[in-house]
Amino acid sequence: MSGNETTKGYSIEILIEEHENITRMLQVLRTMCRRILEGGEVVTEDFREGISFIRNYADRHHHGKEEKFLFPEMTVHLGGPAQKLITHGMLVEHDLGRGHVLALETALTDYEKEPTADHKLDILAGAMAYVNLLTGHIDKENQVVFTFAQRQLPGEVLEEVDQACRAYEKEEKNKEVRESYLALLKRLEEAYPLTEKI
Numbered sequence: 001m002s003g004n005e006t007t008k009g010y011s012i013e014i015l016i017e018e019h020e021n022i023t024r025m026l027q028v029l030r031t032m033c034r035r036i037l038e039g040g041e042v043v044t045e046d047f048r049e050g051i052s053f054i055r056n057y058a059d060r061h062h063h064g065k066e067e068k069f070l071f072p073e074m075t076v077h078l079g080g081p082a083q084k085l086i087t088h089g090m091l092v093e094h095d096l097g098r099g100h101v102l103a104l105e106t107a108l109t110d111y112e113k114e115p116t117a118d119h120k121l122d123i124l125a126g127a128m129a130y131v132n133l134l135t136g137h138i139d140k141e142n143q144v145v146f147t148f149a150q151r152q153l154p155g156e157v158l159e160e161v162d163q164a165c166r167a168y169e170k171e172e173k174n175k176e177v178r179e180s181y182l183a184l185l186k187r188l189e190e191a192y193p194l195t196e197k198i
Helices: 002-008 010-037 044-077 079-113 117-152 155-170 172-191
Strands: none
Touching: 010 044, 010 117, 010 155, 010 172, 044 079, 044 117, 044 155, 044 172, 079 117, 155 172
16 A cells, blocks of 8 residues: 555545445345356345444445545535535445445345245345445546545545544444454455456
8 A cells, every 4th residue: 555655545444445445345236146146046045144344344444534534624625616526426325325234124124034036136225225326436436536535635635534544443432343354355255255346
């Protein structure tokens, strides 16, 4: 990470690295859905592990840093365009993602009570809605939001964001979240090896 740190900033590098890990989980979820379409069983425990990763790593750990550290500085220092991009774009998509995950969780519970084709369809719909949303969301953040922040935020402001992210990453509880959920991701990738990219 040190090679690009001077050009991108520590915080941006961390967020992009986390996007790569989240994309790996999106590929796992897509493979889970494909197996069901190909006649495989719905393994609700694996989907629930995916939900746990999404809520604790992708949302609280990753989106939490964006929402606490980077996005507020962008809306304060970069004016109307940043406010529109963040408030009416990225934050709305974060909430949409949470809604898709809740729909998936509800569908899993319904399927466990009554394993019908309709509930199976709802599982696929919820999972793939999240996969498709986050795929586009990650691309927008990497290509537009982070580039905007790097080019337009004053250097001292970006350094403050970097320092806040460094402190966050060093906290023991956040290290534990990172390590445990990356281990979970690896287990699921072994159970659902990638056969085609998103």
